[in-house]
Amino acid sequence: MKKLIIPILTLISSAAFSQQKPTDSTTEKRIDEVIIVASSRTDQKIENSPQKVEVLGKEDMQEESGIKPMGIASILGDISGVQIQQTSPVSGNSNVRIQGLDGRYTQILRDGMPLFDGFSGGLGVLNIPPLDLQQIELIKGSASTLYGGGAIGGLVNMISRKPTSRQELTALANYSTLDEKNLNFFAAKKFSIFGYTFFAGGTSQNAQDVNKDGFSDVPKLNSVNIHPRLFFYPSPNSTVTLGWSGSFDQNLGGDMLVIKGNPDQNHQYFEENKTRRNTYEFVFQQKFSDHSKLEMKNSWSDFKRKFSSNENFLDANQQNYFSELSFIKPMNKMIWVLGADFQGNKFSPENFQNFQIPAFENNSFGLFLQNTLKLQKTTIESGIRNDFTKNFGSFFLPQVALIHHFNENWAARAGVGLGYKIPNALAPQIIDYPLENLLPINIQTTKAEKSVGYNLEFNYKKTFSGEEDGEKNSIFINQAFFLTQINNPVIANYDSNGNVYFRNEAEPVVSKGFDTYVKATLDEWELYLGYTFTIAENKYLSENQFIPLTPKNRFAMTALKEFKTWKAGIEASYTGKQHRLDYTETPGYLFAAAMISKDFGEHFTLVLNCENILDFRQSRKEALFTGSMLNPTFRPLWAPIDGRVVNFSVKFKL
Template structure:
């Protein structure tokens, strides 16, 4: 019996010894400063922890076992250590080097899985918090100008709609994502870039060129992935920004955000909110215009211009993102957000819209929510993600001129996205690390738009609730890709199959079923550890469906409009090629990075809108395919230099051509043709410079250069009191929009810092030479910088300001 008990005791003692856990303390520094809230990952993410606000952490490890421990923190180069747990007296010390150029951000947009930006097969640009801060950005649109190959423009002098062009291609050719989901429907995309506050954004990832393999339609020019903030540690921040153009036109913004994490790090919530009020601004209040009769003749006394070039904005947003980790293998994330915007441009802004000479007004609410579930295998080599997102949009509007009583409209939109994907690490395959991604996705989108009434042109009868569009689209997609990462060569091959079903409940002749297959190939070759060569090929497509910008144009006259699709209308398709070389090096303490990228995109079967009136006065928008391809090609260049922690610089420049194969019509006259893709400069670029002359002081310099481009001017309105009678193509001047900011940071209390800032945007007041006045003006005749010279001050309070 004693022998039996002895054997049992020895057995259990051996188990206890084999599984004996010891606590290992550690701390993380950079020089003499401790780094708070760094992430500690053990054995390629098998488990881990986070450092506290003083840079210390605790790991529970098995005695005698060896581990790979990776430490990473925002703004620092990651560091890995092989460690064997021996006893409780051991302590681990990591001394991180600052990543002054932020080249090692974790991104997801290249391959739909988290990886270091330096390791991606495709070039990924990141708009970070540093750029938002340096440029005093309020909304997403403000920060996107600082990406090579990207340019944000104002497309309407009345409503101020902002559009993003990637590699010279118009806004509809860019796929905009929220947390990797295509929630930017056609209805939201027209104004969406100005509706998302940077207070809810962690970073923006930009992939230029065709990306339809992973993210579906519209990614012809590229993909912009807006990554929203997630709870990481206990923090808070409140702030306000006040800017003024002339003492009368002011722009006021206030925001807050807070993040709360449970003690066991299993549950967290991030809550944010913001409010913005911008007054309308008139660029040419001293110009005169006249009323015009039905024959186009001016009459009456001259009138002073009172039409806005920047609309009045009132935008409020609130939202939250919550996560709960059940264990190391299961995590559930949910988010809710609501955005409301009241936007109005034109004249007589304090009167009812139907009493004005022209008004473009929207009152828009966007409610959305999503649920995201992640499962990881114990060895972290398998990751399954399932997601479901829903968005509802309600938009009241008025688009009308000359006291039109029938300019009111109502638009609603519903978007649903659901899907699942698997990420599998197969380990070594063909002497390279193999990573596989596959998934399926379902997208439902509905746009219902109606006029609340219009007067029939034939008999003058009032027609209530005239539908403009009631279109549904459903997309079912499957995608798969595999990446082989070798020491020298990495190869990525993938494809996506989309089947798009379009139903027009107002005009069944517009019903379409469109299959689209799009492959992708990317190669990455490591010439040296710090020098890479990347090349890629991808196709893309855009389905023939209603877009919100179509609605925006069509209802402008307060009349009945019907969109008709050519029975033989095919989807737009694209072929994209790119080749990029980048080099990262450190000379002494100077960190440098240089990128040179060539790109070529051809778009076939472009959508072409033709307008004509029927006998009953109805305006028909006839959408067909053009026989002339569009070709955009050029070179993007980037340079980043950081001589020290006190000084860093980054610049981007693009040289390109954007033309049609044949002359393309752009106006009503047969002679109004051009080979140029209009509103597209052949040269543009940006720069940012940050300098810290003292520990608490920071100065920032930003600049956006826009080269000359061709912009159409249509008849209507007055310039310098003279009527615009003929359509013409204007070659614009060049612009350099420079801004400057100075900020001071100091401690307010033990858990609070306060930062004061002041500066000026568009220092040299670079604006277009001439503006059009009058109710019949061409509202699309806007170009160059969006905002004139503006002085601003800002205040921020938070526990993590630095």
């Protein structure tokens, strides 16, 4: 189930008026202090951050590792306003959509470094095992002032675990009814002058044809992730980090007879992807006696994808690079951040049959300045950034945000910021276009997209005594509003030959709406009820302006109860109607889940989890493909296709 045992009150510190509640999550354990370690650059407490940052903490990652060991897609999809959209039933590719916008407007970071974009931003980007993560930080709305172009819709920052003085050893094994098998291992230890972390994990998944139409709904997958890091401490105030991350994936989807090795003249269709991602990092941090800090970050990632089908093949490579130097200076009631970065990517097709995009490179040099002013009840954060790009000119990006505490019960937060996005024909789209049909971006006639984003929220919290002595009950109410407008949107179009080209539209893309939720802790029960309303529109269209595959209405409720060493819970969410690409409407659907877990002392945990109890599938409402078995056309996905799934995991922790 989707996180019935996840303590997502890391989103809402017990002393704070902080963030929105994840739509589909369930349990939340109070934590005295939650620190934003990267996304705000100032390592401040989440309840005092003017920037609206939501944090899924260490306990969330540990619990998620026993429910969905392979990746973070499920836990991200539990956050209100976030939609994990599967774009291909054959490859299983997915992207992260925030507040109704396409996945290409979401910037994905690892330890504050943007390494996933364009060609390298598709397959496998969410297959980062949660056992290897300390926390996930998420910003909904424009964050380009912090990290440059790309974060128009929002930002997801995955923070790797760090060693502590206590030896950590964790092993986890998982099996699901879809015949998915996971085995993960993590170890870490901090010594006097050095430390280490080490993660290794593997996943094996056999292809599954859930709806028995002859095509795989879940591809055959073999995946290996390795992530060692070394930490050196030359002095008590300085740290040097060296790391390498390698992920190696192979998936095969399509006609089940082909996957099983029995093709014939009527059964030929398949898609196979082999990906290799190697990432190297170097980080230096120096703290000074006046609490100022100097930080240098460098990373380089090499992504290679080999795609083959019964009609085409493509071997291509993309390199991503990032360097940043920043200085943080506290001064009276202010914190100053001054920095510069250089980042970019280089794409190179190496071997192909039908492919029309030549080698290209995009990069930018940015200068940024940020100020955080702390008053008695109000904190104001303002920033400016100027990026100079290789092909699309320069961009000035101001941003301001504030939080005000009226009293111990009421608080409000607001912000506005500008953003931009460099066009890239290989960036994730709302559907997967055939690689052979993509045309390159014309840099002479195509402009970068520019955006402005607004957010406003009000929070109320009340704590009161329960029926039992010393027990504290609470209620938390959050009302948030958002608006993002993207000017000069770069939109895919078809030419007369069926090729896909990209051009600017004269009118903007606009996404607006609100989130409302109520969370309560009543006599050891964790209860949640939430609703998200989104209107996402393509204003350049004369009619049918809705952004396809975006639900306007979404409800969720959860209930969790702990019984000493046991935990049990249920959840239900309703996803409202969505518009297909042909303007017709999908039906709304109900998703339900349940779980139970048992702790055996401090070392063993068993989890039994069931997702999609009602077994709702898109294939129950419509066929997933049209055409023939030799030449299928797959419909865009708007609901689950893998059906009811039960998994059982065993975790050993020393």
